[in-house]
Amino acid sequence: MTAASASHFPLQIAITTGEPAGVGPELTARALAGAAAHWPDAQFTVLGDAALLAQRAQAVGVDWAALTGGQSGRVSVEHQPLGVPAQAGKLDAANGRYVLNLLDVAIDGASSGRFDAIVTAPLQKSTINDAGVPFTGHTEYLAERTHTPRVVMMLAGTGARPLRVALATTHLPLKDVSAALTIDGLVDTLRIVDHDLRHHFGLPAPRILVTGLNPHAGENGYLGREEIDVISPALALANAQGIDARGPYPADTLFQPRYLNEADCVLAMFHDQGLPVLKYATFGEGINVTLGLPIIRTSVDHGTALDLAGTGRADSGSLIAAIDTAVSMARHRRAG
Secondary structure (H helix, E strand, C coil): CHHHHHHCCCEEEEEEEECCCCCCCHHHHHCEEEEEEEECCEEEEEEHHHHHHHHHHHHHHCCCCHHHCCCCCCCCECCCCCCCCCCCCEHHHHHHHHHHHHHHHHCCCCCCCCCCEEEEECCCHHHHHHHHCCCCCCCHHHHHHHHHHHCCCEECCCCCCCCCCEECCCCCHHHHHHHHHHHHHHHHHHHHHHHHHHHCCCCCCCCCEEECCHHHHHCCCCCCCCHHHHHHHHHHHHHHCCCCEEEECCCHHCCHHHHHHHCCCEECCHHHHHHHHHHHHHHCCCEEEECCCCEEEEEEECCCCCCCCCCCCCCHHHHHHHHHHHHHHHHHHHHC
16 A cells, blocks of 8 residues: 555554653654654554643754644644653652553554554653552553463664564563473464564565573583473474574574574564664664554653653654554555
């Protein structure tokens, strides 16, 4: 579907503006300043406190009234009131439920078909927990609210051949990772990654490289048996299902061009095994995608940056990339 033909039925994208003390509100304003030019086949619903959004937009030089009140109708605000007034850089637990409400509205809208995709600005987990709501992270919350038994966190760079890193486990203490890795779980994870790369990213035959868990991928069992007992059997089962997954490779040598140039995604076993490499290579331009959901969700690759909030120095590149990916994924879903 071309942008011109899609313009009669524009894609509906929701943006949650996240932690009100952080950079989310101002980055949303800056990212959407060029919405009509960058995404002509999309309309955007910004979820957040209307007064806060107008204030932060003005602080970074965006004419918010013109952007949200123009005849193009590309950007609208759906007012969700703050719990208490927010000050840039200063967290307040009284706004924890406000942040969660933004996410709930977006999820409900995407689940009902009102939104084709959601893009989430960063939130502060501590604020939500301090408000009395147990909260581990966006990924886990999305899975719970959409009743999805398994989702996969994938971060990605941009460009013609982007580096993509998916995770077998997400926000777990390191001591719990080994017990969380199972043959069935890894096969399910590989199936999700393969499926979504095909259907949302237009890759007809994804090649996935899989890390080991232990140093040197276990050194034939001398440094751990997870590679022998769990990862290799999972790869064999995935291959039998037509999934091109290879490994396990030692994580310390996998992230180099001789391997990555032939790969569409790396599956790392735990959060800090794969993401430091990706963020070093792409920080500020990377994105976070939750795979396996019945809805499309993308996000930025950074946190709330409380020290930059309200200063105008925060870079909107990652949010622009997240919006771009959400629109692209929504186009693929609509076309297919």
